Amino acid sequence: xxxxxxxxxxxxxxxxxxxxxxxxxxxxxxxxxxxxxxxxxxxxxxxxxxxxxxxxxxxxxxxxxxxxxxx
Amino acid sequence: xxxxxxxxxxxxxxxxxxxxxxxxxxxxxxxxxxxxxxxxxxxxxxxxxxxxxxxxxxxxxxxxxxxxxxxxxxxxxxxxxxxxxxxxxxxxxxxxxxxxxxxxxxxxxxxxxxxxxxxxxxxxxxxxxxxxxxxxxxxxxxxxxxxxxxxxxxxxxxxxxxxxxxxxxxxxxxxxxxxxxxxxxxxxxxxxxxxxxxxxxxxxxxxxxxxxxxxxxxxxxxxxxxxxxxxxxxxxxxxxxxxxxxxxxxxxxxxxxxxxxxxxxxxxxxxxxxxxxxxxxxxxxxxxxxxxxxxxxxxxxxxxxxxxxxxxxxxxxxxxxxxxxxxxxxxxxxxxxxxxxxxxxxxxxxxxxxxxxxxxxxxxxxxxxxxxxxxxxxxxxxxxxxxxxxxxxxxxxxxxxxxxxxxxxxxxxxxxxxxxxxxxxxxxxxxxxxxxxxxxxxxxxxxxxxxxxxxxxxxxxxxxxxxxxxxxxxxxxxxxxxxxxxxxxxxxxxxxxxxxxxxxxxxxxxxxxxxxxxxxxxxxxxxxxxxxxxxxxxxxxxxxxxxxxxxxxxxxxxxxxxxxxxxxxxxxxxxxxxxxxxxxxxxxxxxxxxxxxxxxxxx
Numbered sequence: 010x011x012x013x014x015x016x017x018x019x020x021x022x023x024x025x026x027x028x029x030x031x032x033x034x035x036x037x038x039x040x041x042x043x044x045x046x047x048x049x050x051x052x053x054x055x056x057x058x059x060x061x062x063x064x065x066x067x068x069x070x071x072x073x074x075x076x077x078x079x080x
Numbered sequence: 081x082x083x084x085x086x087x088x089x090x091x092x093x094x095x096x097x098x099x100x101x102x103x104x105x106x107x108x109x110x111x112x113x114x115x116x117x118x119x120x121x122x123x124x125x126x127x128x129x130x131x132x133x134x135x136x137x138x139x140x141x142x143x144x145x146x147x148x149x150x151x152x153x154x155x156x157x158x159x160x161x162x163x164x165x166x167x168x169x170x171x172x173x174x175x176x177x178x179x180x181x182x183x184x185x186x187x188x189x190x191x192x193x194x195x196x197x198x199x200x201x202x203x204x205x206x207x208x209x210x211x212x213x214x215x216x217x218x219x220x221x222x223x224x225x226x227x228x229x230x231x232x233x234x235x236x237x238x239x240x241x242x243x244x245x246x247x248x249x250x251x252x253x254x255x256x257x258x259x260x261x262x263x264x265x266x267x268x269x270x271x272x273x274x275x276x277x278x279x280x281x282x283x284x285x286x287x288x289x290x291x292x293x294x295x296x297x298x299x300x301x302x303x304x305x306x307x308x309x310x311x312x313x314x315x316x317x318x319x320x321x322x323x324x325x326x327x328x329x330x331x332x333x334x335x336x337x338x339x340x341x342x343x344x345x346x347x348x349x350x351x352x353x354x355x356x357x358x359x360x361x362x363x364x365x366x367x368x369x370x371x372x373x374x375x376x377x378x379x380x381x382x383x384x385x386x387x388x389x390x391x392x393x394x395x396x397x398x399x400x401x402x403x404x405x406x407x408x409x410x411x412x413x414x415x416x417x418x419x420x421x422x423x424x425x426x427x428x429x430x431x432x433x434x435x436x437x438x439x440x441x442x443x444x445x446x447x448x449x450x451x452x453x454x455x456x457x458x459x460x461x462x463x464x465x466x467x468x469x470x471x472x473x474x475x476x477x478x479x480x481x482x483x484x485x486x487x488x489x490x491x492x493x494x495x496x497x498x499x500x501x502x503x504x505x506x507x508x509x510x511x512x513x514x515x516x517x518x519x520x521x522x523x524x525x526x527x528x529x530x531x532x533x534x535x536x537x538x539x540x541x542x543x544x545x546x547x548x549x550x551x552x553x554x555x556x557x558x559x560x561x562x563x564x565x566x567x568x569x570x571x572x573x574x575x576x577x578x579x580x581x582x583x584x585x586x587x588x589x590x591x592x593x594x595x596x597x598x599x600x601x602x603x604x605x606x607x608x609x610x611x612x613x614x615x616x617x618x619x620x621x622x623x624x625x626x627x628x629x630x631x632x633x634x635x636x637x638x639x640x641x642x643x644x645x646x647x648x649x650x651x652x653x654x655x656x657x658x659x660x661x662x663x664x665x666x667x668x669x670x671x672x673x674x675x676x677x678x679x680x681x682x683x
Contacts, residue, residue, distance in 0.1 A: 042241075048264040
């Protein structure tokens with residue numbers, strides 16, 4: 010038996026509230042996209058510098074930056 | 081006793097020296113005992129080699145035991161800050177995902193948000209889901225379920241989602257991408273894994289602590305393993321809940337300003353992280369070159385290098401993670417960690433690192449190469465009888481009675497007892513302390529806690545040879561230049577049949593059988609001693625299959641089973657609802673994975 014109180018089925022898009030709801034794609038490219046607030050993240054030196062020039066400079070007692078990157 | 085719980089300066093140096101000294105003493109003791117044992121039939125070169133191998137292995141075992149013994153001396157304590165201080169800074173909770181099931185992962189976000197809301201605190205806390213998912217179908221599902229999450233939690237303006245087009249740098253690159261795009265919007269970033277779950281109150285306390293201590297760059301919690309179902313997973317879960325807090329206490333006492341970062345369930349000061357933790361690719365190609373795999377240890381070391389405080393607060397509860405359900409998934413994850421840790425050999429000499437950071441790298445490397453020393457010791461012991469000269473019972477030419485060299489077997493037995501003691505005593509002491517302090521009640525009472533400890537010891541002794549075999553293979557693979565990549569783990573039901581167990585471990589069976597046969601022919605006297613290693617290897621397929629089945633025992637209970645933590649209960653309810661609303665396609669749920677996280681629970 011069907012209840013007389015059963016509401017008729019209404020297409021989802023006919024509901025004005027549902028119609029306003031953005032699609033998932035619109036959501037992630039709109040209000041839920043990451044905020045633009047860049048922060049610099051400079052790359053760190055994480056390996057020992059084993060270049061001959063650096064070692065030579067160290068051995069000579071002058072850890073001269075100008076020698077770096079020459080090999 | 082606060083100074084002992086968090087020693088500084090001279091006290092810290094003294095404690096570190098004591099820990100290292102005791103470990104060295106145990107190693108040296110084993111070395112001397114073994115040399116005395118070897119002298120019984122004439123000291124050979126191979127005896128000295130074996131003595132050195134046993135020195136290194138014992139030293140490593142003793143280091144673990146000493147950490148536990150130190151940890152037993154104090155209890156975790158909270159730093160002295162106002163636990164209800166208003167929160168001023170903005171925080172983002174970062175949830176990196178990689179091909180995980182979005183229903184599982186995003187429902188965790190919903191649960192944590194609900195848990196935060198329940199605290200009544202109005203702090204500025206956002207969630208950012210950072211997708212590195214490669215599978216387009218899963219990615220489509222991510223957007224759909226994200227929209228549901230936003231709607232259900234009224235999350236516009238608080239919840240964010242982005243998917244990278246390429247996943248350069250893997251998880252570390254994913255976080256770095258966020259920091260460089262959006263990092264300036266937040267003072268703090270709570271870094272999670274896809275399977276992380278944290279109580280709202282815990283998140284708030286972490287923010288308050290990092291806010292109260294301006295030099296604190298990273299605050300790590302001790303995550304507890306939850307939701308274990310199989311025998312293997314429950315043993316890991318029990319170990320993580322019962323033993324790990326004491327080991328972590330020892331670690332916290334030794335950490336100084338250079339604490340650990342396990343990749344997840346930790347909060348960072350965004351500015352400190354940005355200025356310190358930009359990771360370049362290492363020179364050369366994987367496995368030793370390329371992107372840093374185990375980035376967490378490196379980031380902790382780099383923060384400390386810049387003068388930031390990195391701290392483990394082991395008093396913080398309400399931090400959870402999940403673990404692998406079977407030995408094979410554990411071995412897959414361990415393969416990745418092995419490569420990551422061995423890669424640190426390239427970083428250990430980086431300029432400016434603190435001494436303790438270098439020591440932590442060495443410790444990580446040692447954790448994976450230690451099985452090689454045991455393997456070397458076993459191989460040398462099997463081969464040793466080939467090099468022993470026949471006994472000379474008549475060393476004096478005209479003496480009519482035979483001379484029997486004194487037996488040094490008691491020294492060998494003493495050595496074996498000592499080594500087993502290093503493995504067993506810390507765990508037994510932890511159980512005794514739990515009984516004395518009443519913690520055992522949370523684990524089912526004193527009797528159940530002790531029985532669980534014995535069961536865990538038996539289980540870990542049985543599975544150790546199999547796990548060591550996998551770890552040894554991983555080391556050889558990395559040494560041979562094979563890159564393990566970034567595989568997805570399965571953490572679903574995890575049951576494995578005997579056939580699947582055999583496919584995964586036939587080579588372990590073969591090595592175990594070959595080892596026992598060789599021992600029988602070359603050194604039959606050693607056969608009995610090698611059975612505890614050889615038999616589990618022969619039974620590896622059965623062990624893998626048996627341990628992957630659901631556990632029904634009353635043993636290995638943990639507090640989160642007796643009293644389900646609020647956020648876990650919340651997640652259970654949300655997950656059930658979402659599972660019904662979004663059934664997995666083909667009923668083939670992709671279960672959550674851990675991209676890189678580690679913790680002592682899994683150590």
